[in-house]
Amino acid sequence: MKANPLKTYTEQEIEDRISKLEYWDYQEGFLVTSLDFKNFADAFAMMTRIAFEAERLNHHPDWSNTYNNLSIQLYTHDSNGITDKDFELAEQIEKIIQG
Numbered sequence: 001m002k003a004n005p006l007k008t009y010t011e012q013e014i015e016d017r018i019s020k021l022e023y024w025d026y027q028e029g030f031l032v033t034s035l036d037f038k039n040f041a042d043a044f045a046m047m048t049r050i051a052f053e054a055e056r057l058n059h060h061p062d063w064s065n066t067y068n069n070l071s072i073q074l075y076t077h078d079s080n081g082i083t084d085k086d087f088e089l090a091e092q093i094e095k096i097i098q099g
């Protein structure tokens with residue numbers, strides 16, 4: 001199950017790389033974002049698109065949805081930290097958001 005843990009980023013490396021992203025912050029060990037949509041349907045449509053991307057990358061978000069809000073936390077559970085996988089998914093989600 002836990003094959004080959006990836007290299008985890010240091011806090012400084014995380015801050016440097018996340019500063020290049022518009023929608024993401026680093027909070028309490030996670031890459032995080034909170035997105036508000038017009039309504040539930042739009043929020044859920046976005047979750048569906050992100051879900052397919054997560055499957056493609058084999059890396060999955062910790063997330064929650066409340067009506068029109070989608071809150072996402074990214075973390076590599078197998079490595080107990082932030083890895084390239086988290087940044088790959090964050091960057092892909094950002095592209096989807098930006099259309």
Ligand SMILES: C[C@H](O)[C@H](O)[C@H]1CNC2=NC(N)=NC(=O)C2=N1
Binds near residue numbers: 060074079
């Ligand atoms: C076996 C499978 O590759 C792993 O369990 C993957 C799947 N998706 C994952 N997603 C996240 N966020 N962290 C992981 O460690 C992880 N591991």
